[in-house]
Amino acid sequence: MTSRIDLRRHHDHLASAFSLLPRDEAGEARRRLLERVTAGTAAEAFEIKWAEFDLGGRFLRGGTSDISDLSTFLVASSQSDPDVNLLARRAAAGNLEAGTLEWQDGLDRFVWYLPFRLSGYSAPGAIRLRGLMVTEPLFGEIVELFNPDAGLTAPEKRTVFQMVGGVELRTAAKDDGVSYETKRAHIKAACAKLNCAGQKDIVRKAMGQLFHLMSVSDTDLYQTEAARDFVEDFLASDMSLVIKRGPQGQTLRCLVGGPSDGVPVVMVHGMMFPIILKGVAHHLERHRIRLIVPIRPGYLESRPLCALYDQSDLLDAGLDEIAAVIDAENLAPVTLVGNSLGGVVAIEAARRYPGKVAHLVLQSANLAQTAPSDSGQAGKFYNAMREVRQDPLVFKLINLEYRKYYSNVETCRHILRTHFGASREDISVLEGRYGGMPLHGMFAATYRSSIVGIADDFRFVMGEGGGKARTANVPLSVIHGTRDPLTSPAEMRTWLADNPAPTEIAIEGAGHFAAASHGEEVWRAIGDIARRARARG
Template sequence: MPVGDYDADLASVFSILPRDKAREARDYVAKRLKVAEAAIEDDLAWADFDMSGKPLRGGLSSITDHSTRILPAGTDNPAVAAILDNVARHGLAAGQISWNAKAQMLFWYVPITPSNRDSVGKRRLRGFAVTQLLFSEFLDIFNDESGLTQAEIRTVFQVIGGASLRAAADLDALSYETKRAHLKNACGKLMCSGQRELITKLLGQMVHFISISEGEASHAGFVEPFFARYLSQDARLLSRRLSGGRLVNFVEFGPATGTPVLLCHGVLFALLMRDASPHLAQLGLRVITPIREGYLEIRPTSSLFGQDDLLRQWVDDAHGLIREYIGHPCAVLGNSTGARAAVRLAYEAPGDVTALTLVSPTLLQAETLREGKLGGFFDAVRGLVTNSRLFKAVTWRFKKYYLSEKTCRAALIQLFGGNASDHAVLERPFANGDSSYAMFSDIYTSSLRGVAADFGFDFRSVHQEMQALKMPMSILHGRDDPMLSSAEMSAQLPATLAGKVTTIEGGHFIGATAAETVWDRVADTTG
């Protein structure tokens, strides 16, 4: 589909960013999509060698989400194969860097010493293959305000690889003076006094490639620091290997001997659970929260697609925990974007679910959400997830901006700031002093797969599943929820389900502003 066909969706998706960032993000995506498909480049190729030069393994690491796919040394991946060929032709030495004009790649070899909690591996050399397109994306990480032109980026790329200006000029059929002007302009924009300082600065930044290529080591380790940072006083992090062999991470809130309730979480579930502990202790509730597939993890952006697999995996994980950990059927709670998965669990495993409660669900809308910026945002995201190239480009922009707590605040205020109670919840820090916006930055940038999947469901199928449920079901909804007002819910919810709704004073975060009421209602379903 032509780029122009997505203009309206891009404008809506980026509308929650500050105006200047929104315009910049739209321009970036449009520019990337106007060129060849390869221009949406995300993977950093690398290969490991022992100190004698023997190839050990290869890898593709995403600069978007710092994930890694390990490849055998004999892989036919062209970028990894180019590294092996370069080493076979020119040898291998720590610190070696070269630019291959024919392959249009920069090769860089650095010493590393792999280690983990239990052992330290033998020293090895890691070679990176960097294309000009990937180099351009990399420069954007640390020098996003530089305003380098593509001609200047290409010149810098060639010089970093060791090409002389005359050789670069000959290759590009340009005069030496033109190439010299490109380099001089790049030095000025990057605040470097000359070529030597430019090379020193950018090689220092390229050390970031090493941490990106170590993504596989951190894949399973993101859940623990997240809960340690934001909910350490309230949560217990556990892991259990189910009978099928799958390892499931889950978190418990409330007394260890309390009545179990299984929670299917949404994006901002830390706000739901932040003030829950006193109420859970009083009511004797133990909230068990499996970390949904796609959340609090590091995976390649390419795995954003085939979304139904994520829902299938969560249902299987939840079903396994109920059977093998809890040991008997229990009440299930679905919050915000997690409501869809909670409904599917209840629909597919009715024997495991005694009652279903949905708190501030975002799955009740019709196919077209209400008019306005918020509705347009969610409609646009659902439209974009069907195009892998487009969604990757959009994701990269959000990934960049959402690393900024300030930008996260602007985005969340756009979505929820119109409701005073929601605004107050967002502005209140966690117990350790960290803000809700820092929390959002951490969870969003590590949950791209899950967030994308949550936008991809079919509302009609959800309504049909809800109407088919036999167990008790209730919906707790904020009267002024900016995601879906009470009036809109009444108009869009099937008539057979309208009687299930209990309206509570507040906005989307009633789990925080009306915690006692919400948890009392949940406790009623466990009797």
């Protein structure tokens, strides 16, 4: 969308914004900014659309990366974006070679397919092609980025863009309704400003600078390979993976779903969060919710286990990343939803960052406090884990053993049926009644790459979190299944006794996966709470 800045209203603000620069440079910076705004610079000018293929042209994944903030929005289907689809259709047409560059008649853009060697763990050493969609606005931003003092005019940049795309000057002149001599003059001026000896030299220079787009479109993709593959395999119809850079240079990974103009809701996830996200798209659309789920460190990880276990502040890092996502998206104050083990973590987030949270919703929170006499196997499990938590090494080793067993889908089915056997609705969710497919394999895949995060959440909830993260200090609502086998409604009331009358929404007959089995009730309630909180400001 083209920028619609009120230049008169921002005149003094711009002067102040550039006041740290010397007077001449400040004036030049303000002039350039106003010139670009007046010319209608669009946000799309900073976006590079791309897609990856094997050497046979088979589509693997695609996305949109931003050259300004280095964020990446991934898509698993080529149908999700028209430019990605164009790249995929050209690749599928055949006769595609590494280095192919083709102008797209009538679209004012060109496609460029470059080879690279895959460095991720799933296919080390494999060679793939990445197709890049280069538009005129994007090309202009690259020219400005690497040649800030050159001062190329818009017609000069356009002529260089056409030449790099393989358009003959006479054709470019005809397309733009100008004379051939005018186009020659533009190229001559551009060569002088960019210190190039001629047309071949300026094309070589521009192509070299355009290669920067490969690194932008590659931003942190292979550090986030486990999350990327998981979303593609299980959640592609419901959520998209977005990768951003945090203020401290950390990689922020978020699942995002629902309409872009929906009321924003940030979820603090627990260990089973993908189960309630499978099939969530229609609920988010129906209730106009924009759901953002920051993936906390330790979950869906590509990093080695030893590196994660050496990081003693995983939970703190996760809380900081949640705050960074809220700031990056300008959401504060926002409705925060804590699901399962993420419920206690969400209370801690609200305690640390009260100005960022308008309302806290505990949705099927798991307090991991069930007594051995309650809820059968769940109570025995949590009691044992509380005991061994005092020995960090034993605690880690137990979780690593579970990782081996959860990795087997059939064993995973047995464990989950045992753990959730007290809830018929939860078993129905796991067997695929609501998500369209059995979910044991999804949970097995979650556990394989999330063992460290899960263990750290148990450590926090059963330890320090259980002692202090009980008072939210913000408006609080509780949405809970009446037959949750992990934490009963009565246990929730006892836990939250120090909070001033939290609003309780009982989901009759629901178990722990209420957001999946009773999605209409749960997501409608969350949407209503978020809209009321937003109206309060």
